[in-house]
Amino acid sequence: MRVLLLYPKFPKSFWSFEKALELVGRKAMLPPLGLATVAAILPQTWEFKLADHNVRSITEAEWEWADLVILSAMIVQKEDFLAQIQEAKRRGKRVAVGGPYATALPHEAATCGADFLILDEGEITLPMFVEAVERGDRAGTFRADGQNRM
Numbered sequence: 001m002r003v004l005l006l007y008p009k010f011p012k013s014f015w016s017f018e019k020a021l022e023l024v025g026r027k028a029m030l031p032p033l034g035l036a037t038v039a040a041i042l043p044q045t046w047e048f049k050l051a052d053h054n055v056r057s058i059t060e061a062e063w064e065w066a067d068l069v070i071l072s073a074m075i076v077q078k079e080d081f082l083a084q085i086q087e088a089k090r091r092g093k094r095v096a097v098g099g100p101y102a103t104a105l106p107h108e109a110a111t112c113g114a115d116f117l118i119l120d121e122g123e124i125t126l127p128m129f130v131e132a133v134e135r136g137d138r139a140g141t142f143r144a145d146g147q148n149r150m
């Protein structure tokens, strides 16, 4: 399984510190720690590429390479998160989402076309997702309490 881990753009806000980042020669304040953790929990036989949209664009080669696109976001990243789900679906990719935004408002990612909603604590729900993918499921919602609710 070839997985593209995609971290959506943050808009300009109090927390984006553009001027401070410019002074220290950086493009983003923090690395996408959530997605790095997700990659560490998923089977290590899968292949991963991480693209932080705050730092660079996703290349055509990366889109083509991916079997599955996994996104994480806070609500503040909503605009690019939903746009990237749509872009991945337009390219015929399977899409899985998780993290604070998807967990708070799962119907928004679902309405945009996300196939897998991996909600609550990834440490609990990612193994459920892996089991489903290995069974051949094409979609699903996974919650820490085991209930398949949105």
Ligand code: B12
Pocket: 010, 011, 013, 015, 016, 029, 030, 033, 034, 035, 037, 038, 070, 071, 072, 073, 074, 075, 076, 096, 097, 098, 099, 100, 101, 104, 118, 119, 120, 121, 122, 123, 125, 126
């Ligand atoms: C550090 C932090 C910050 C930092 C750094 C943010 C950053 N760029 O990473 C700062 C101080 C900048 C910040 C700011 C804000 N934050 Co903040 N922040 C946190 C905090 C305390 C920890 C996040 C973290 O890095 N954790 C460590 C990493 C390893 O974990 P993680 O990213 O959460 O990922 C884990 C899970 O979420 C999950 N997961 C994540 N992604 C995915 C994807 C998949 C597919 C799966 C299965 C699982 C999964 O698995 C991971 C491993 O456990 C959390 C609260 C908390 N305790 O979690 C709030 C939190 C993420 N922040 C929040 C908010 C609201 C904000 C602000 C909007 C606040 C404001 N009003 O301005 C701003 C927005 C930032 C911006 N740039 O505009 C909310 C998000 C709510 C939501 N539903 O979106 C949280 C959850 C706090 C809360 N309970 O309200 N924040």
